[in-house]
Amino acid sequence: MRGRPNLYTSYEAESQLMPTRTKKVILGLFLVVAVLMPFDLPIIDQLPVVRFLGDNVWLRLVNRALCFTIAALGLNILMGLGGQISLGHTFFGGVGAYTAVLMGGKASSNLWGWGLPMWLWLPAAGVVAAVVGIAVAPAAVRVRGLYLGIVTLGLVFIGLHLSRVFPEIAGPGALGRKWPRMELRLWKEDEPFLDFSRDGHWLWFDINKNQKTYLFLLVIVIVMAWMAANIARTRTGRALQAIRDRDVAAEIMGVPEYRYKTTAFAISSFYAGIGGSLFASLSVQLPPEQWSLIGSVTFIAALLIGGMGRVSGVLMGSFFVVTSHRFVEEIVDWMKHQAEEGGVFSGFFDFLISTGEGDGGFVSVMETALGYPLPVSALDDIIFGLLIIFFLLFEPLGLYGIWIKIRNYWKGWPFSY
Amino acid sequence: MSGLPLVLAANAFDTFVQTLFKALALGSLYALLALGFVLIYKATQTVNFAQGALALAGTWFLSIIFMDWNVPGRWIGGPGWVHWFIALVLAAAATGVLGLVIERLTIRPMIGEPIFSMAVITLGLEVVIRVVAFDAVNTTPRRLGIPWGMETFKIGGAMVAWSYIAAIAMAGVAFLGTWRFFKTRTGVAMRATAFDQEAALAQGINVGRIFAIAWAVGAALAAISGIFASMPPWGPAGLASRDGAFFAFRALPAVILGGLDSVVGALVGGLIIGFAEVFAGQYLASYTGVIGVGYQQVVPYVVMLIGLLVRPYGLFGTAEVRRV
Numbered sequence: 001m002r003g004r005p006n007l008y009t010s011y012e013a014e015s016q017l018m019p020t021r022t023k024k025v026i027l028g029l030f031l032v033v034a035v036l037m038p039f040d041l042p043i044i045d046q047l048p049v050v051r052f053l054g055d056n057v058w059l060r061l062v063n064r065a066l067c068f069t070i071a072a073l074g075l076n077i078l079m080g081l082g083g084q085i086s087l088g089h090t091f092f093g094g095v096g097a098y099t100a101v102l103m104g105g106k107a108s109s110n111l112w113g114w115g116l117p118m119w120l121w122l123p124a125a126g127v128v129a130a131v132v133g134i135a136v137a138p139a140a141v142r143v144r145g146l147y148l149g150i151v152t153l154g155l156v157f158i159g160l161h162l163s164r165v166f167p168e169i170a171g172p173g174a175l176g177r178k179w180p181r182m183e184l185r186l187w188k189e190d191e192p193f194l195d196f197s198r199d200g201h202w203l204w205f206d207i208n209k210n211q212k213t214y215l216f217l218l219v220i221v222i223v224m225a226w227m228a229a230n231i232a233r234t235r236t237g238r239a240l241q242a243i244r245d246r247d248v249a250a251e252i253m254g255v256p257e258y259r260y261k262t263t264a265f266a267i268s269s270f271y272a273g274i275g276g277s278l279f280a281s282l283s284v285q286l287p288p289e290q291w292s293l294i295g296s297v298t299f300i301a302a303l304l305i306g307g308m309g310r311v312s313g314v315l316m317g318s319f320f321v322v323t324s325h326r327f328v329e330e331i332v333d334w335m336k337h338q339a340e341e342g343g344v345f346s347g348f349f350d351f352l353i354s355t356g357e358g359d360g361g362f363v364s365v366m367e368t369a370l371g372y373p374l375p376v377s378a379l380d381d382i383i384f385g386l387l388i389i390f391f392l393l394f395e396p397l398g399l400y401g402i403w404i405k406i407r408n409y410w411k412g413w414p415f416s417y
Numbered sequence: 418m419s420g421l422p423l424v425l426a427a428n429a430f431d432t433f434v435q436t437l438f439k440a441l442a443l444g445s446l447y448a449l450l451a452l453g454f455v456l457i458y459k460a461t462q463t464v465n466f467a468q469g470a471l472a473l474a475g476t477w478f479l480s481i482i483f484m485d486w487n488v489p490g491r492w493i494g495g496p497g498w499v500h501w502f503i504a505l506v507l508a509a510a511a512t513g514v515l516g517l518v519i520e521r522l523t524i525r526p527m528i529g530e531p532i533f534s535m536a537v538i539t540l541g542l543e544v545v546i547r548v549v550a551f552d553a554v555n556t557t558p559r560r561l562g563i564p565w566g567m568e569t570f571k572i573g574g575a576m577v578a579w580s581y582i583a584a585i586a587m588a589g590v591a592f593l594g595t596w597r598f599f600k601t602r603t604g605v606a607m608r609a610t611a612f613d614q615e616a617a618l619a620q621g622i623n624v625g626r627i628f629a630i631a632w633a634v635g636a637a638l639a640a641i642s643g644i645f646a647s648m649p650p651w652g653p654a655g656l657a658s659r660d661g662a663f664f665a666f667r668a669l670p671a672v673i674l675g676g677l678d679s680v681v682g683a684l685v686g687g688l689i690i691g692f693a694e695v696f697a698g699q700y701l702a703s704y705t706g707v708i709g710v711g712y713q714q715v716v717p718y719v720v721m722l723i724g725l726l727v728r729p730y731g732l733f734g735t736a737e738v739r740r741v
Contacts, residue, residue: 145532150669388537
C-alpha cells in the first residue's frame with residue numbers, strides 16, 4: 001500500500017510507531033545528529049541551533065532538559081493518556097532523588113548513605129518512587145478532576161515536611177546534600193569502569209564530562225521515550241485512554257478503572273523517580289525546596305506547551321521550558337548589544353533596556369536585585385507564565401499542534417485543501 | 418503558626434481559651450480565603466490558583482493607597498481606623514477590577530474548554546501577577562498600617578489579639594453578605610449558572626456577566642483575606658510580602674474538605690482546618706522530636722486526605738453525576 005499514507009489494512013499497520021519510510025529516515029537522521037551534536041564535526045556544526053547547543057555552557061542545560069524530559073514523559077502517561085491531573089509530580093521526583101542519595105550517597109556523622117553503585121541506586125530510585133505512587137493511589141484514585149490535583153498538591157507539602165523530619169537523608173539546612181556522581185562501578189569502592197562525571201578519553205578521542213553525561217542521558221531518554229511510546233499502544237495504554245475520554249463508559253466496557261489508574265500512577269512515578277535522581281546527580285547538590293510546587297507547575301507547562309499525550313510533544317515541551325530562560329537571557333543580551341552599537345532598531349531596544357543608573361527602560365541588564373527596572377530573571381518568570389496562558393488560549397495542542405498545522409499545509413501544497 | 422507566644426496563660430483552662438480564639442481566628446481566615454475560591458468555582462467551574470497572587474496584589478494596593486497616597490486621610494478627618502477601612506474597601510475594589518480584567522482577557526475565551534485548562538491558566542496568571550506585584554514593582558516588604566497592630570486584651574487569664582476578633586468579624590460579615598447576595602436577583606442567576614450554564618442561558622441569564630461578577634467579587638474577597646492574613650499573628654507583622662501568595666495554598670485543604678462548590682462547606686472546612694492546625698500546634702508540641710518542627714503546617718493536608726477518603730467530594734460538595 002505504498003503511496004497511500006492514510007490507508008490501513010490491519011490494526012497492526014495502524015498502530016505502528018513508524019508507519020512510513022520518511023518517518024524512519026527522519027528519525028534516523030535526528031538520532032545521528034543528536035548523538036554527534038556535542039562534538040566538533042564539520043557538517044553537524046553548521047546546522048542551525050545544533051551549532052550552539054553543542055557548546056559546553058549549553059550542553060549543561062541540554063543535560064538538565066534531558067533529565068526533565070524523563071520525568072515529563074512519566075507525567076504524560078498519567079495526564080496525557082490517563083487524563084489524571086497531578087500537581088505532585090515533583091514529589092515523586094524527590095522520592096527518587098532521596099532514594100538515590102540514601103543508597104548511593106556517602107555517610108558521615110549526621111548523614112545516612114550506603115555508598116552503593118549507580119546500577120543499583122538508579123533503578124531503585126524508580127522502583128521506590130513507583131511503590132510510593134502505588135501507596136498513595138488508593139487516596140488518589142477515589143477523587144476526580146481538580147480534587148485530585150489538589151490532593152496531589154498536598155503530597156508536595158507533606159514531602160517538604162518529611163525532608164525536614166529526616167535531615168539525615170535530606171541534609172541539614174538550606175544547602176541540601178551532595179548526590180552520588182554518575183559513574184558505573186561494580187561495587188562500593190571499586191574503580192569505576194565508566195565515569196560520566198569526569199573528563200576523560202574514549203577510544204581515540206578526548207571527551208569532557210558534559211559530553212559523556214549527555215551521551216549517557218541520551219541513551220536513557222531514548223529507551224524511556226521508546227517505552228513510553230509503546231505503553232500508549234499496549235492494553236494498559238488503551239485502557240488509560242478510554243478512562244481519559246469517558247471514565248464511566250470505560251468502566252461499563254469492563255475496564256477496571258481503579259486498577260489502571262493505580263498502574264498509571266506507578267508508571268508515572270517510576271519515570272519521575274528516575275528523572276529526579278538523575279537531575280539531582282547532575283546538579284551535585286540540591287536543597288529540599290527544589291521539589292516544590294513550582295516544579296510541578298513547570299512539568300504541566302512542559303506538557304501543555306509541547307502537546308499533551310504525544311512523546312514528541314513532551315520532548316519539544318521539555319526542551320522549550322528548560323531552555324527558555326537561557327534564550328530570554330541571550331535575547332536581552334543581544335538587544336543590549338544592538339542598543340549600544342546602533343542599528344536599525346537600536347532606538348527601540350534602548351527604550352526597552354536599562355543599562356545602568358538613570359537610563360530608562362524596563363529591563364535591567366546591570367542589576368540582579370529585584371525591583372524596577374526588571375532584572376532578567378523576573379522577566380523570565382513573567383514570560384514563562386504568559387506562555388502558559390498563551391498556549392492554552394491560542395494553541396491547546398501546543399508545539400505539536402503547530403507542527404501538525406505546518407505539515408497539513410504542505411500536504412496539500414500548492415492547494416489549500 | 419508562629420507569631421504570638423505559644424503559652425502565655427497561667428493555667429490549662431486559660432491556655433485552652435487562648436487556643437480556642439486563635440483557632441477560631443485562623444479558621445475564619447481560611448474560611449474567608451476559601452469563600453473566594455468557592456465563589457469563583459461555583460460560577461465559572463474554575464479553581465483559581467491565582468487567588469493567592471490576587472491576595473498579594475490586594476495587600477499591595479492597600480499599602481499604596483493607605484500608606485503612600487494617604488487616601489482618604491488627606492481629604493477627610495476623623496479617626497485613623499475609619500480611614501483604614503475606607504482604604505480597605507478601595508483596595509478590594511481595585512483588586513476586583515483586576516479580577517474583571519483577568520476574567521475578560523483569559524477566562525472568557527476559555528468557556529467550554531476542559532476545566533483543567535482553565536485551572537492551568539490561573540496557574541500561569543499566578544506566576545505573572547506574583548512576579549509583577551512583587552519582583553517588578555517593589556521588593557521591600559511594605560507596611561499596611563493596620564490600626565490595631567499587635568495589641569491584645571485579656572479574657573480572664575487568656576491573651577487575645579485584636580486581630581483575632583477582627584478576622585472573626587470580617588469572616589462573619591463576608592459570609593452573611595454572601596448569604597444575602599445569593600437571595601438577590603443576581604445571586605439567584607449565579608446559582609442557576611452554577612447549576613447548568615446552558616439552561617441558564619436559555620432562561621435569559623447573561624452568563625458572561627455572571628462570570629465577571631464572580632471574578633470581581635472573588636478577587637475582592639481574595640484581597641480582603643490577604644490583608645487580614647498579613648496581620649501580626651499570622652503574617653510578617655502587618656507587612657505585605659510575598660509569603661502572602663503562598664498563604665492561599667494553605668487554604669486549599671479547607672476548600673477541598675468543605676467541597677469545592679459549597680459556601681457552607683467553605684465555612685465549615687475553614688473552621689475544621691483552622692481548629693485542627695492550631696490545636697495540633699498547641700497540644701502536640703511536646704512530640705516535635707518525632708513529628709518534626711513546623712508539623713502543624715502539614716496538618717491541614719492530612720485532615721484533607723482523611724476527609725477525602727471518607728467523602729470524595731468534600732463534606733458539602735455536590736457529587737458529580739456520572740453518566741455516559
